[in-house]
Amino acid sequence: MSGKSLLLKVILLGDGGVGKSSLMNRYVTNKFDSQAFHTIGVEFLNRDLEVDGRFVTLQIWDTAGQERFKSLRTPFYRGADCCLLTFSVDDRQSFENLSNWQKEFVYYADVKDPEHFPFVVLGNKIDKLERQVRTEEAQAWCMENGNYPYLETSAKDDTNVAVAFEEAVRQVLAVEEQLEHCMLGHTIDLHSSSKSGSSCC
Ligand SMILES: Nc1nc2c(ncn2[C@@H]2O[C@H](COP(=O)(O)OP(=O)(O)OP(=O)(O)O)[C@@H](O)[C@H]2O)c(=O)[nH]1
Ligand SMILES: [Mg+2]
Numbered sequence: 001m002s003g004k005s006l007l008l009k010v011i012l013l014g015d016g017g018v019g020k021s022s023l024m025n026r027y028v029t030n031k032f033d034s035q036a037f038h039t040i041g042v043e044f045l046n047r048d049l050e051v052d053g054r055f056v057t058l059q060i061w062d063t064a065g066q067e068r069f070k071s072l073r074t075p076f077y078r079g080a081d082c083c084l085l086t087f088s089v090d091d092r093q094s095f096e097n098l099s100n101w102q103k104e105f106v107y108y109a110d111v112k113d114p115e116h117f118p119f120v121v122l123g124n125k126i127d128k129l130e131r132q133v134r135t136e137e138a139q140a141w142c143m144e145n146g147n148y149p150y151l152e153t154s155a156k157d158d159t160n161v162a163v164a165f166e167e168a169v170r171q172v173l174a175v176e177e178q179l180e181h182c183m184l185g186h187t188i189d190l191h192s193s194s195k196s197g198s199s200c201c
Pocket of ligand 1: 014015016017018019020021022023033034035036037038039040063064065066124125126127128153154155156157
């Protein structure tokens with residue numbers, strides 16, 4: 001299994017202007033545009049990477065955060081392996097909207113088991129001096145809402161951008177490994193009268 005390249009779809013969600021496109025572009029093209037335009041609908045870019053010995057093609061889907069584009073973005077949520085919930089540390093409202101983004105994703109992606117779905121939370125624009133959201137508050141939200149990993153990033157300064165996408169991959173691989181482990185645990189022994197395997201999931 002470890003030799004094969006895995007295609008993973010990750011999706012960036014969050015309010016308009018928090019820096020989703022900037023994070024994707026920084027990661028894939030290593031460029032930053034200080035006058036970026038709002039996204040309309042969705043766009044995606046691929047990047048190959050290796051995480052803990054696994055080769056992965058990351059397909060990053062960047063969505064339009066503005067409310068008026070809702071109907072253009074939601075059809076693309078299905079099939080996502082990980083969701084990056086993004087806010088900007090200098091915009092309190094974008095932090096307070098994280099729950100709405102999470103709900104929108106779970107609904108339109110039709111996530112069957114939201115408690116075990118890999119979400120990662122990103123607090124972007126940490127290069128800005130005037131913050132409206134403290135690190136501890138964001139960490140607390142993550143703890144309370146599913147113990148999600150929290151990373152503070154700057155697409156502008158390239159702080160933690162690669163780390164954030166690698167963390168997304170790690171979260172997906174962890175869920176996948178857990179599933180494999182459970183399936184192995186449920187192997188049926190045809191020669192035994194009693195049921196074999198554990199019930200870990
Ligand atoms: N200082 C700073 N500015 C940033 C950062 N990331 C993005 N920006 C700026 O914030 C503005 C919005 O960034 P976008 O990447 O277009 O935001 P978005 O989340 O894609 O917005 P929508 O497409 O409308 O959903 C742009 O002017 C960016 O240059 C960052 O890390 N630091
Ligand atoms: Mg955008």
